[in-house]
Amino acid sequence: MPLVSVSDFETAAEAKMSHMAREYLQSGAADEITLRRNRSIFDSLLLKPRALCDVSSLDTSLNLFGVAMPHPLLLSPTAYGRLFHKQGELAVAEGAAQTKTIYTVSSFSTTKMEKIASSTTHPLWFQLYTPPDQAISADLLKRAEDSGYKVIVATVDAPVLGTRNREMRSAFHMPHGIIRENLRKYGTGLTRSAHFSDVGVVATSLNPSLTWDYMDWLRSLTKLPILLKGILSPEDAKFAVEHGAHGIIVSNHGARNLDTLPSTLEALPGVIEAVGGNIPVLFDGGIRRGTDIFKALALGAKAALIGRPYVYGLAVNGAAGVARVIEILLEELRVAMSICGRPTLASIDKSVLWNNSKE
DSSP: OOOOSHHHHHHHHHTTSOHHHHHHHHOOSTTOHHHHHHHHHHHHOOBOOOSSOOOSSOBOOEEETTEEESSSEEEOOOSOGGGTOTTHHHHHHHHHHHTTOOEEEOTTOSSOHHHHHHTOSSOEEEEEOOOSSHHHHHHHHHHHHHHTOOEEEEEOSOSSOOOOHHHHHTTOOOOTTOOOGGGGGGOHHHHSOOOTTOHHHHHHHOOTTOOTHHHHHHHHHOOSOEEEEEEOSHHHHHHHHHTTOSEEEEOOGGGTSOTTOOOHHHHHHHHHHHHTTSSOEEEESOOOSHHHHHHHHHTTOSEEEESHHHHHHHHHHHHHHHHHHHHHHHHHHHHHHHHTTOOBGGGOOGGGBTTOOOO
């Protein structure tokens, strides 16, 4: 049977993953209320079709941080790529390049950032975690710059590890031979996975003492654009602007850290309003259809990111699977633009939503 949707890839991927890998990828925090809400909120928004609009030529292009992009879909950072496919992050980078898609490489990748960067000529972004020893973060940042990464994505919503019950039940750990390769040079305590019984490993991976001075410190170390990933509240969005962030990614960490948070789509309008157009706001969380991307754009997002969907593609068929998942979502986005009479990204606004008409 052909795989024609993200859900098809999810089903096919389940058969290829170990129980532990599946529980790691698909689970959320605690009772997974927010995990379900990240998806269900999209179903509550209806679209308004428009007739007799000239949509013979669609333009999905945009410019983001000085880079011309053919479409508004990017790949979020996801850890432990080789847990799902033997080529891991190298296959993701290849699939992203095939579709001209920006890939954000995780600090917790199982392939060194330098090797990933040398494998492709397509632009890459780098996601930064900050352990208590900030010298490690400073070195990671320099390595990313030296390797040609174009944007730094600082994850700021994980001062501690979330309560991930399904991971606990599956006794999540990294299989033999798979480690956090970017952290190898800093000591073995950082390269192993965070077993839930091993508080010391968690403590060496995350820094609960960070304040907004962290953003000022990052800016002093690099001239690359810095995005803050994990902003949900309007208050934090205002602080991000005040402290010189170049952009925001509205995200609840894939609903993996704290349960009963709002979905990212519910949080998006408040962040957009707080930012006031000063910096671009990107969206991450729950996307499984091109219509989901369309709705995020309608509520003001500049672009959207996916995580689990491309990992399903990776598990099924490596680089080709990653590329096909991206192609499916973009095809569905173009269908939504056509039937709703919106030939450009700039023409997509709240009036495409059935209950938010400006007309």
